Amino acid sequence: MATVAATKPAETPDEQTLREDLAAAYRLVAHFGWDELIFTHLSVRIPGPDHQFLINPLGLLFEEITASSLVKIDLQGRPVGDNTQPVNPAGFVIHSAVHAAREDAQCVMHLHTVAGTAVAAQRDGLLPLSQNALLGWDDLAYHDYEGLAVETGEKERLVADLGTHNLMILRNHGLLTVGATVADAFVRLFILQRACEMQVAAQAGGADLIHQSDAMGHKVAAQGRAAFAAGAGLSWAALRRKLDRLDPGYRA
Structure with missing residues (x-):
């Protein structure tokens, strides 16, 4: 395993909780096979007026991330605290843009999964082929490709495309x-991610596909919103229990 200097201890219990949650998310991404070597990134903002957030140090696999190895940076990409490990420039551009623009976006996750990128390469994007796709029907935005996300000029366009949505392709x-x-x-x-997997699998079958209507998409999205808050919390608690059984080192 790579050796990375740990940060100083979390300054508050709330920060430690966020560190453990984010480290757990990194380990779960690796568990589900959604990671891409040392690239892509997840971040969480630390509450407070300083607009600091936690992100992975460049060089660690997601399966190696721990609560103490996460790097704290500000919106200008400057390290805060003792851990001065570099971060992925694209991670800084994408995540700092969203955190700065959206007070409600405490956590931002960005991945290059096979199925997700396959759907992102399709002209019509996510299709109304599954219940999973319809659950986010009203909440999905798109952003056109501009090359590697290392140019700060892209920030304004990315957050404009995201708007108030919580999902983006x-x-x-x-x-x-x-x-x-x-x-x-x-x-x-x-x-x-599961909706993208279902779409690619359905298309691979070669049969005629049943597309649900836009009206059905709005209906299912509304139904899903009513249950999301409780369902997300219960699902996350179950995932943390799973991780504690299989890979508890993330807490370190």
Whole structure:
């Protein structure tokens, strides 16, 4: 395992909770096979006026991330605290843009999964083929590809495209979700990723596909919103229990 200097201890119990939740999310992404070597990124904002957030250090696999190895940075990408490990520049651009623009987006997750990127490469994007796809029907935005996300000029366009939505497909690139908690962002990511997997599998079958109507999409999305808050919290608690059984080292 790579050796990375730990940060100083979390300054507050709330920060430690966020560190453990975010480290758990990294380990779960690796568990589900959604990671891509040392690249892509998840972040969480630390409550307070300083607009600091936690993100992975560049160089660690997601399966190696621990609560103490997460890097605290400000909106200018400057490290805060003792851990001065570099972070992925694209991670800084994408995540700092969303955190700065959306007070409710405490957690931001961005991945390049195979199924997610496959759907992102399709002209019509996510299709109304599954219940999973319809659950986020009113909450999904798109952002056109502009190359590697390392240019700060893209920030304004990305947040304008995201608007008030919590799900985004970055065309030819990958998936992005946001949430008021790590639990919310992760469960949204799971549902969106599974919808993309279902779409690719359905298309691979070669049969005529049943597309649900836009009206049905709005209906299912409204039904889903009513149950999401409780469902996300219960799902995240179950996932944390699973991780504690299989891979408890994330808490370190």
